[in-house]
Amino acid sequence: MSPSSVLDLPQLYTKPSARALLDTLALLTSAPPSWDYKAGPDTKDGTSVVALREGEPSAAQIDPEGVARYLTSIVSNNLKWIQDEEVREEIWNQASLRLSERSGRTAMGDLNRRFTIPSRDGSFELKIHEPALTGDDLGLKTWAASYLLAKRLHLFDLIRPEQGAKAKVLELGSGTGLVGLAMAGLGADVVLTDLPSIYTNLARNAKTNAPIVEENRGTIRTGVLDWTSPHSCTLFPADVGDTNSDGETLSEKFPLVLAADSLYSPDHPEMLVNTIAAWLSEDMDSRVIVEFPYRAAYLPEIAEFRKQMTMIGLQILDEGEEKGFDDWGDASKGEDALVTCWWSCWGRKLPEQDS
Known part of the structure; x- marks a missing residue:
């Protein structure tokens, strides 16, 4: 199944609910890899990579093109249609974490x-x-x-x-x-x-x-x-x-x-x-x-x-x-x-x- 486009995610101009944004940000989580490697027929050189830990659900299959821009737009938006200030802070925090996950280990927190x-x-x-x-x-x-x-x-x-x-x-x-x-x-x-x-x-x-x-x-x-x-x-x-x-x-x-x-x-x-x-x-x-x-x-x-x-x-x-x-x-x-x-x-x- 081909990955979905970032345009399929809740767009801010539609003023999506806090729950819709938080659920989306959860789906965009990049799980830390366990560095497994095994031979297989998936690539031209006969190798394939198993990056996710056993027993964990994979992250959403979203085309990476535009994801960073999407996350940045959430961080920079005032989200004024969401009344609860603590919930807004949580959305900004989760969007920032998703950005850090895409910036390499040195940019990530605990x-x-x-x-x-x-x-x-x-x-x-x-x-x-x-x-x-x-x-x-x-x-x-x-x-x-x-x-x-x-x-x-x-x-x-x-x-x-x-x-x-x-x-x-x-x-x-x-x-x-x-x-x-x-x-x-x-x-x-x-x-x-x-x-x-x-x-x-x-x-x-x-x-x-x-x-x-x-x-x-x-x-x-x-x-x-x-x-x-x-x-x-x-x-x-x-x-x-x-x-x-x-x-x-x-x-x-x-x-x-x-x-x-x-x-x-x-x-x-x-x-x-x-x-x-x-x-x-x-x-x-x-x-x-x-x-x-x-x-x-x-x-x-x-x-x-x-x-x-x-x-x-x-x-x-x-x-x-x-x-x-x-x-x-x-x-x-x-x-x-x-x-x-x-x-x-x-x-x-x-x-x-x-x-």
Whole structure:
């Protein structure tokens, strides 16, 4: 079915009711994408994009031509035929939100996303809050590599209920927490860590998803770990959403360390690997699982990460590539970026493998 024209929407010169305008603005909502990508026959190169989250209704199929102008006309109109001042304010607010959704992630305010995570027994849903993006705090946004790794975790067969003891996991550079929360939702005991500027939102998402984690027999702890001081990690109580209170010094090491999309400068590979070395247990079956996007500007960082990992006695046990989307650009111009991500699972080298 071909999309409808913007001219089919309630036109302001007809003085539509407040309800008609609010319903229209609700239909024009652009749901945040979940960055799924799958092969299919829908395009010439055999690919197709699944941009909407599973289980959610799609937005109205409206030809994008003229939609921004339509929304701007609502924002700039006095709507004087609508008597209720609060309702007018709500209409202007909703029209402004629809405009921001079409201007890329950097122009948007707070978002609440839902992600479906596959498991051995089916799937579960995580709710992730993303604050409005300000400054350089890239950890306040969920990235494609994080979502892809969160969906891949169950394939590594890391959780084995028959063995009794739960998997102990440390996530480095947790950001919004999607990967670590997915691991906890699979039944692991997970510590999620990031910088102080990221911690408040990380703790909020951990608290929000605590019920589903507990239902799946996992646990969550959150803390601050700055890679410039790789041996120091401070955990904070679950009911505390900031780093101003007294915390607990983390001392244990972990048989599994996770990280996703965390290489953004030439210094990061060595910093990340040093932090992995500080917290990965000495057991021969310890593992490190990472996923990074192949962004052109940061390919040297991935190469350096691989080099640094071998220098601390780790080797790749399994690796692969997969595709996803980042919603960073102007969606109205098709700037949501298709990215190829590299995932890898690392383990310790056996003594006879050293040469």
